[in-house]
Amino acid sequence: MSAQSEHAGSRPLSLDALVSLLEKIFLRHGTSAEVARVLAENCAGAERDGAHSHGVFRIPGYVSTLKSGWVNGRAVPVVEDVASGFVRVDAANGFAQPALAAARPLLVEKARSAGIAVLAIRNSHHFAALWPDVEPFAYEGLVALSVVNSMTCVVPHGADRPLFGTNPIAFAAPRAAGEPIVFDLATSAIAHGDVQIAARKGELLPPGMGVDSLGQPTRDPKAILEGGALLPFGGHKGSALSMMVELLAAALTGGHFSFEFDWSNHPGAKTPWTGQLLIVIDPSKAAGQDFAERSQELVRQMHGVGLRRLPGDRRHRERAKSAEQGITLDEQTLAQLQALA
Amino acid sequence: MSAQSEHAGSRPLSLDALVSLLEKIFLRHGTSAEVARVLAENCAGAERDGAHSHGVFRIPGYVSTLKSGWVNGRAVPVVEDVASGFVRVDAANGFAQPALAAARPLLVEKARSAGIAVLAIRNSHHFAALWPDVEPFAYEGLVALSVVNSMTCVVPHGADRPLFGTNPIAFAAPRAAGEPIVFDLATSAIAHGDVQIAARKGELLPPGMGVDSLGQPTRDPKAILEGGALLPFGGHKGSALSMMVELLAAALTGGHFSFEFDWSNHPGAKTPWTGQLLIVIDPSKAAGQDFAERSQELVRQMHGVGLRRLPGDRRHRERAKSAEQGITLDEQTLAQLQALA
Structure with missing residues (x-):
């Protein structure tokens, strides 16, 4: 090998x-x-x-x-069955993924019964990609959407200083003849992890990704990481979506906004202490042809207009x-x- | 006056x-x-x-x-109560707004009871802005998200020819001390209506909005309308969101994709015959402080970093x-x- x-x-x-x-x-x-x-x-x-x-x-x-000591690695998430389509989890200052794992069976059961269900995770730390949280639902025939907020590093469109996190949106949907359709996109112009990787490699970023500590545009990833900030993708539209992620992942879960936690007493802390929202829909409740056949048809048409990579x-x-x-x-x-x- | x-x-x-x-x-x-x-x-x-x-x-x-004769102006929408969180409407080849109006009381009742509910409208024509569909929910203390697909006029990122519609996403959330937070954004780089207005006024568009009939970039709105196409906003990310809108608004409702209807036998027809999805969440089910107080805090902080206009x-x-x-x-x-x- x-x-x-x-x-x-x-x-x-x-x-x-x-x-x-x-x-x-x-x-x-x-x-x-x-x-x-x-x-x-x-x-x-x-x-x-x-x-x-x-x-x-x-x-x-x-x-x-x-x-x-910033995060509790032994936290036991507390799952709360709130309503026929609403599950809450207090991650108890632990990681978000074990909280999702703990609530997942109830969430799936509710989505299949009610047709749609929401999982609101709060008091949680998310330090991973978001697509692994949604992809498994698609393998079970469900459609899933998730948002998570992070830590202040993105300047809202039209503002002077950072406030939002990189605030990704991930989506997964089953399809009949192939792997699920899955995407995971930061609402920042670039993911924070990619800035860190570029800084480590000593590479410049494309233009339009971020600003330095004086708010001036820069292509230097270190200038962004050391007192600078990122910009949202797609101008005012990406900025509006990032704002939506703050509202869904923090305000609607009981978690912190990206600007609300203070880790200054925990040198070495890297994980944002915020919230996460998942919405899961059972497409078997929809009218018409089987969803996975329909999504397959969309993919076929996308290839038909010249798209090589999904x-x-x-x-x-x-x-x-x-x-x-x-x-x-x-x-x-x-x-x-x-x-x- | x-x-x-x-x-x-x-x-x-x-x-x-x-x-x-x-x-x-x-x-x-x-x-x-x-x-x-x-x-x-x-x-x-x-x-x-x-x-x-x-x-x-x-x-x-x-x-x-x-x-x-493309649309039925006398259509009577058929509301179907599918599950505790799932309402479907067959708009019966009529307009989407009367279908939403017919299903709205049941949708709100389910959202308040289940914590979240989805409305899947199919066989419908949407020719209006999307924010009027979501804003009223926020005035009732609910969070609402809606997507609608339209007609082939957007080239997927990385493809050669148009497939997606302008496929807007609209969101509304209540806040304590002010009007609701509401946005409505086309996932195309520019809304189709704005291209039509520019064409009528004889104005050029900003760069990056669309291509002509040969697939070449153009700033001429007429070249876009006459055989050309729009581009998605924000490159591959906006394109992924537009794809998601096709899946949610068409595949998940039983409606047509933006490329599936043929109005060639109806000269003068302008309204896309597709589907629409609405998701409504009751934030009173969330943990922590009142949602509207939290969204108000986010707005306060957004102004605090220099944002003048929401x-x-x-x-x-x-x-x-x-x-x-x-x-x-x-x-x-x-x-x-x-x-x-």
């Missing part, structure tokens, strides 16, 4: 091996077994799918956050490649992870 | 007078009394709020569509001005409307 590896000195790992390694790291830094399992699967899955900005790149941030296609290709060849990490990264385990 | 008019020869009308005039036009062109009332209030409300691209500017399009502010200012001074139409437009009545 090493002959097929992309980088000199890299070693391929199986998904299970990477999950086990990451689980050890989480456990060693004070999480419960359940939290370690959920976060390790999430993070290894992103790495497997080539979503490097949310893969093992995030592990040092998880570790420093756990060390800082959102999510790259991830599925990388996933297949990883299943065949293993997950490739460079020696330095692997050594770093092993030292943390 | 005439001294305050903006245009020479313009005459201010009261909202009631404009509604009555538009009702007469709809009735004369074959709608039922209920349909005439709903559409007249919708259209006059847009004109009152300064949303000119969806105000009386649309009347000739409504009239030519009704004359063409989405919807201009409409509310125009609405107040219209209430005081009346609605100003130029003589030619008024004469045209009177001739149609």
